[in-house]
Amino acid sequence: MSTLWHGRFEGGPAEELMAFTVSLPFDRRLAVDDIAGSRAHVRGLCRAGILTEAERDAVLTALDTVEAELASGSFTFLDSDEDIHTAVERRVTDLAGAAGAKLHTGRSRNDQVATDLRLFTRRELRAIADRILGLQQVLLERAREVGDAHLPGYTHLQRAQPVLLAHHLLAHGWALARDLDRLDGTIARLDVSPLGAGALAGSSLPLDPAAVAADLGFASVFDNSLDAVSDRDFVAEALFDLALIGVHLSRLAEEIILWSTDEFGFLRLDDAYSTGSSMLPQKKNPDIAELTRGKTGRLIGNLTGLLAMLKGLPLAYNRDLQEDKEPLFDSLDTVALALAAMTGLLASSTFRLDAMAAAADAETSAATDLAEHLVATGVPFRDAHAIVGALVRRSLDEGIALRDLVAASPEFADGAVALLDRGVSVTRRTTPGGAGPAAVAPQLAAFAAAVAARAAGE
Ligand code: ARG
Numbered sequence: 001m002s003t004l005w006h007g008r009f010e011g012g013p014a015e016e017l018m019a020f021t022v023s024l025p026f027d028r029r030l031a032v033d034d035i036a037g038s039r040a041h042v043r044g045l046c047r048a049g050i051l052t053e054a055e056r057d058a059v060l061t062a063l064d065t066v067e068a069e070l071a072s073g074s075f076t077f078l079d080s081d082e083d084i085h086t087a088v089e090r091r092v093t094d095l096a097g098a099a100g101a102k103l104h105t106g107r108s109r110n111d112q113v114a115t116d117l118r119l120f121t122r123r124e125l126r127a128i129a130d131r132i133l134g135l136q137q138v139l140l141e142r143a144r145e146v147g148d149a150h151l152p153g154y155t156h157l158q159r160a161q162p163v164l165l166a167h168h169l170l171a172h173g174w175a176l177a178r179d180l181d182r183l184d185g186t187i188a189r190l191d192v193s194p195l196g197a198g199a200l201a202g203s204s205l206p207l208d209p210a211a212v213a214a215d216l217g218f219a220s221v222f223d224n225s226l227d228a229v230s231d232r233d234f235v236a237e238a239l240f241d242l243a244l245i246g247v248h249l250s251r252l253a254e255e256i257i258l259w260s261t262d263e264f265g266f267l268r269l270d271d272a273y274s275t276g277s278s279m280l281p282q283k284k285n286p287d288i289a290e291l292t293r294g295k296t297g298r299l300i301g302n303l304t305g306l307l308a309m310l311k312g313l314p315l316a317y318n319r320d321l322q323e324d325k326e327p328l329f330d331s332l333d334t335v336a337l338a339l340a341a342m343t344g345l346l347a348s349s350t351f352r353l354d355a356m357a358a359a360a361d362a363e364t365s366a367a368t369d370l371a372e373h374l375v376a377t378g379v380p381f382r383d384a385h386a387i388v389g390a391l392v393r394r395s396l397d398e399g400i401a402l403r404d405l406v407a408a409s410p411e412f413a414d415g416a417v418a419l420l421d422r423g424v425s426v427t428r429r430t431t432p433g434g435a436g437p438a439a440v441a442p443q444l445a446a447f448a449a450a451v452a453a454r455a456a457g458e
Contacts, residue, residue, distance in 0.1 A: 004086045004104075023083040023322050029329060030084050030181035031070045033119040034112070035063050037195060038088065039109055040215040044196075046207045050106070055099035062095035063088075085109050085116075106207050108199035110229040110317040115195040115326065119216065119239055124332045129183045131339040132176050132245065138347045138449050139173040143444060148437045150426040151266060151356035152365060161368055162360040162426035163435035165351065170440070170447050177450055182241045182421040190234035193218035197228035200316040213363055229424045230316040232306070235324045242331040246296035249338050256345065260286050263356040270348035273341075288341045295334050302327035357423070363402040366425040367392055370406065373416050387411055 039060060046056035049347035066088055069075035081087035093100035123234035153163035193216055195224035196209025202225045222228035259266035269286055309323050367388050375383035395402040403420045406412050431434035
């Protein structure tokens, strides 16, 4: 078996070495980026006078062929191909002969793999951002559709105060807006070309890394060759962003699971987005939401695994860094699928608005309104809290309706009882950013504007 580095070695590599160290089974996903990097590199070598124009063109033609072979599945990998980089270079040399053998001039797999992975991550994170926007659009549509419908807002999973359903849906929408913002920041920071750093120290050849960076569409070029080949901050950031997207989806998923139970009864899942039980004929299960919640554990694991892998590495490249790819690929795939499934789930679910309203309009949900009513008449809030708390306790202990107790209590002025009428409490959340109709209207407009700006590419 002959590897690209066999010149230094007497014998071929052990079978166990190859079995343990190859990355081709997973890094072939970087093929298009590897070819893009090689095209830019070979053009740079030509500008530097290291390759003639004829040699450059021969290599570019060979790269086109390799790209077509990989795309069609006709590319033949050999046992000696350690990774996608060596496989592509070997085939280019088969096809372009001596010109192909010049492709790796002034380049190392260390700057090559860092370049490939940045190109790949930039593209994939943009695709994730598009999927997040799709979910935001569904949240927005559903928020519009449900108008002023309300449900209980919860703290400690105990009913606290009524909130508009639109407000609740938009709360998830804003979390996703921060995710988009974070992805933008991650993409901006990773948009730096490492190509030209060589193995670790640059080159004696007259290369121009900035020109190659521009050719690849990178926003800038590395400042330090050691940092360029050993920095995987961008992978860590991407994994954090993806893990947090997972956490956000998982929290939404948890609510969908709760809401779809008979106990809550707030939501009916569409048949196409739920699963049955192999034994229990009556079951309709929220598996998409449960797997979103469950797979988020892996997303967190991928992040912590990568950080643990990085923490002890001396500069510059170490083979440990090859372990950056599988967690990244896994997290990207997991989040892409979860976003698509959760978007469909949310778009197709039926909200049971009557059940939500009935749960929200329990008299005790208006307890804070009663206290604030007393505050408006000059009672200190702490005293008002105690008065209403005592009434609620009596209502529960003695089985007397809260409204009857309020009506009989001299502390309350006219209008207090009406605060307990159905649908009233939620209208009283009027402060900016609050949960009532008057405050949600401008919030919804602001969210719609943010989504529209994003969709327009602003
Ligand atoms: N497959 C390797 C990786 O993913 C490519 C770089 C190999 N470099 C080296 N010096 N062995 O990191």
